[in-house]
Every structure is written in C-alpha cells, then in structure tokens.
Amino acid sequence: MHIDNGLKRFAATTMHDEIVQRLRDWVNETSLPAGAKVPERELCEEFGISRTPMREALKVLAADGLIELLPNRGARIKVLTRAEVADLMDLMAGLEALAGRLACERITDEEFQQIEQLHQEMYANFLRGDRPRYFQCNQAIHEALFSAAGNAALDAMARSLQMRLRRARYTASSDAQGERWREAVREHELILDALRKRDGAAIATVLFAHLRSTRDAILRQIAE
Template sequence: MVHFPNLVTSVTQTLSQTTRLRTLGMSAEIAARLRTMIEEGELPPGARIDERAFCETFDVSKTPLREALKVLVSEGLVLHRQYIGYRVAPLDLEELRATFETLHGLEALAGELAAQRLGAAAMAKLERRHQAMIDAHAAGRRTDYFRINQEIHQLIIDGAANPVLAGVYATLMSKVHRARGAANADTIRWQESHEEHEAIMAALREPGRPRLAQVLRAHSENTAREVLSVVAQTLAEAGATGAIGATLKKSA
C-alpha cells in the first residue's frame, strides 16, 4: 500500500481552511445582523446578550457567534467581561449631548449649501425617497421608515457638495445612530418626525430654499431632545440591563 503523507497533510489543511472560511463567513453575517439590531434599538444599551438564545435564533454553534461578538467588541458596540459575558455597550449621555450640539450646526450648514447646490436629479431622488418614507409610515414599517429617513438626510448632505462636511457628518452620525434607533420606538416622536420631514421637503421645494437651513436645524434639535430624554431614562432604569433573548426566536 502506497502512502502519501504530504497529500494527506495538504488535504487536512485544505479542509481546515475551508471550515475556517465558512466560520468566518457566518460570523461576518451574524456580526452584520447584530450590528443592525444594536444600531436600530432592537438590542438596547446595556442589554445582556444571551449566547444560547442567539445560537438558537441564528441556528449556529457558539464559535461563529463568538467570532461575531469579538468584531463588535472591537467596534465598541459590545462589552465583554470574563465570567459575566457580553453586553451591549452603554451610551455616554454627555458625549451624545455634545455630539448633537455639533450636528445641529452641520445640519444648518448643509441646508445653506444644499439650498444653492442641490440639483434637479438629486431633488427628484429626494422626492422618491420621501414618498417611500411616507409609505413606510402609513404601513407602520418602523425600521424601514428609520432607514429611509437616514437616506434622506444623507442625500441632503450629499447635495451640499462639500466632502469635508460630509466626512465630519458621517463620523458624528456614527456616534448617535444607535441612540437614535433606541429612541425610534417612541410613537409620538415618530409622528412628529414624520411631520418635520414634510416641512423639510416643503422647504426644499421653495424657490431659493430660504428656510431650509432653519428647518433642518430645528428638526435636529427636536430629534436630539427626544433621543437624550430616552437615553437618560434608559440609563436610569435598572431594568435596562436585563437579558435579551427569550423572545428572539419570534423575531428571527
């Protein structure tokens, strides 16, 4: 019988690499899904991540789940403590307040620039996305509404045609995005935000767009007021750190 030790070793290594790549692919997908759940408020700040429940939800073993959690830990979205486990990272209220204060000015500046520079093609796209947002609101699709809402704000930033502004805005928005998601569950604010977006579109349609900067700043300030209130309340409630997972399978 002829033995091929090198071939056996090569095949073993290949199979090991294939398994590793499959695990990495699964962990990347899980990380993306968990990131969305955190950023959109489905997993609130301070929530304990029940590994067993998530393994059942995603139908995976602990290995790809833990690889995904390591990624989120490196991004600052999740905290890990030995013998305690994983939790969604809490929000820093003072940092959020300072970030929003800066964003108010950026929204107003974007409005001033977009009033002069936003072209017909961009305006047409804004109208389409606004209609999609109206449809999502009417159908009660809160997550879709929130995503389209962010797209509209980004289109206005793009319409300002200032790459430095766009870069700073993106950095700051990444700091408040999940806080906005946490506050998105408030039904009254959802309706108010919808009405404010109608006002933004009305300002965009006006000749010369003289009110756009003012309307955008007011919307930003109203959003910040609600988000900061919700975050403060969440941080004050001991129940905000309760385990998440018992009902995950229903939403999988």
C-alpha cells in the same frame, strides 16, 4: 510604474488605512458594550499584524473619539455621557442645517426629484406603519442632503459624528414613537418645502429644529 489614482475608493490603499478601517468596523460591529476593553493583543492576532501598527490605529480612533485611551490601561470603547450625547447631537443638527443650506445652493433638479421620491416612499411607509423601511428612507433622505451639499469635508465630519453617536442612538432605540413619529413626518414636509423653494435660511432652521427634536427624544430615553 504603479499608478492607481483613487479609483479604488473602498480598497484600502495602505496597510495603515486598512487597519484603521477594520478597527472602526470592529468597534461598530462588536457586541461588547460601551466601556468594554479593546483587546489589543487579540485583535493583533486576528488582523495578523504586530502591536505597532495596531497601536497607531488605536491612537487615530481615539483622536476621532470612537475609543478612549487610558494611560497604561489600554483602550476602551468610548462611553458617552448624557451631556456629550447632547453636545454631539447639537453638532449634528448644525451640520445638517449646513448641509441643507448648501444643498439649496447647488442641488440639481434630478437630485431634488430623487429626494422627493424618497420622501413619498417614506411617507407611504409611515402610513402603513412600517418602521424599518421608514427609517431606511429617512436615513436615505438625510444622506442625499449631504450628498447634494457637495462638501467632502462636511460629509466626512458628519460620518464621523454619526459613528460616535451610533451606540447612543441604538440604545435609545427608535426615537420616533407615537406622537413624535407624526411630528417627525410633519417636519420632513417642511424640509421638503424649504428645499423646493431653495430657501437656505428656512431649511437650516427647520432641519435644526428637526434634529433638535430627535436629540430631545434620545435624551429622554437615556437613563444615565
């Protein structure tokens, strides 16, 4: 009998799931620009499968919003309009605010200390002007918040959103520059303060404002 209860979180359990994951990775890692055609047949050969399971995976990714299916004309990497980026960023802001609220309810002292440590590290990187490491810490803090929220559905949704926004954020490059960077650090201070007090309403509002600022910075950088 073959019993393996979810222990292998990263090894795909079924062929289908593995194809979906590989296709997701392909979309995220390809150098092709948004709007480029997804080469169905090529990918079939690369993955060593026929068109049926590949097309199933394409439908799933299209439902997820990562690609777009044009009737009789194949799949393209989804191009986000400025308005769509704005909406998705607002959605992300709402999810982060929620994550903060939930984290305030259930975060452990240990988890809080880890976030505080990440914050110090991030601040140090800000002071010495090390952007790559700053962003790394920044991202780690936001991930830690979602982790502390302890809501699997929220986490999955945030990850999906993050993927959809990846290209837009990337093309907008570093959203923190000059004054905005300083401001972002200040906002992070407020986030930590609210979290320290376990003040859900406060952290929600501060996080929302923080992500809103990021959104505005990104939108400014999108030429459209």
